[in-house]
Amino acid sequence: MLTQILYTSRSTYPRGNLTDLEILRTAMRSNENDGITGALLRDHRRFFQILEGEQETVLSLVRRIQQDRRHFDMSILVQRSIQDRTFGEWSMGYGEIDVGTIGALESINLARTDALDMILATVLPFVETPAL
Numbered sequence: 001m002l003t004q005i006l007y008t009s010r011s012t013y014p015r016g017n018l019t020d021l022e023i024l025r026t027a028m029r030s031n032e033n034d035g036i037t038g039a040l041l042r043d044h045r046r047f048f049q050i051l052e053g054e055q056e057t058v059l060s061l062v063r064r065i066q067q068d069r070r071h072f073d074m075s076i077l078v079q080r081s082i083q084d085r086t087f088g089e090w091s092m093g094y095g096e097i098d099v100g101t102i103g104a105l106e107s108i109n110l111a112r113t114d115a116l117d118m119i120l121a122t123v124l125p126f127v128e129t130p131a132l
């Protein structure tokens, strides 16, 4: 069964750092092997990452990412079963989002059943394929 997970975490380093590229290089290679797709969004201090794939694979990746010292305070916001992927084209898309967008994301009530759809609609325009 396909699962989609959104988590947020706090970055240990600011936006514009090459460390993002290192993470993306690893992610793109490893996710392609594992059938995982998604996107990594960030502002100056926070990450938002969406991961899609087979439930067991996604959960084991989440456990691995949780150990990563390049971020902390990881918290899963939404997890749901899906029929179709939103990020089928991206082994890991990337985007920088601004404070206004973060504010819009934070104002979405996560208890709503369509919360993740609203979040995805908000961030999708920012996602691009990283040029590595």
Ligand SMILES: Cc1cc2nc3c(=O)[nH]c(=O)nc-3n(C[C@H](O)[C@H](O)[C@H](O)COP(=O)(O)O)c2cc1C
Pocket (backbone or CB within 6 Å): 023, 026, 027, 028, 030, 031, 040, 047, 049, 061, 064, 065, 066, 067, 068, 070, 071, 092
């Ligand atoms: C914010 C963030 C997002 C990450 N996303 C992924 C990802 O999508 N896929 C991936 O394989 N690793 C990702 N990583 C890197 C993993 O934490 C880990 O370093 C990498 O998978 C290598 O794991 P290993 O050293 O156990 O082989 C991410 C790390 C951070 C900090």
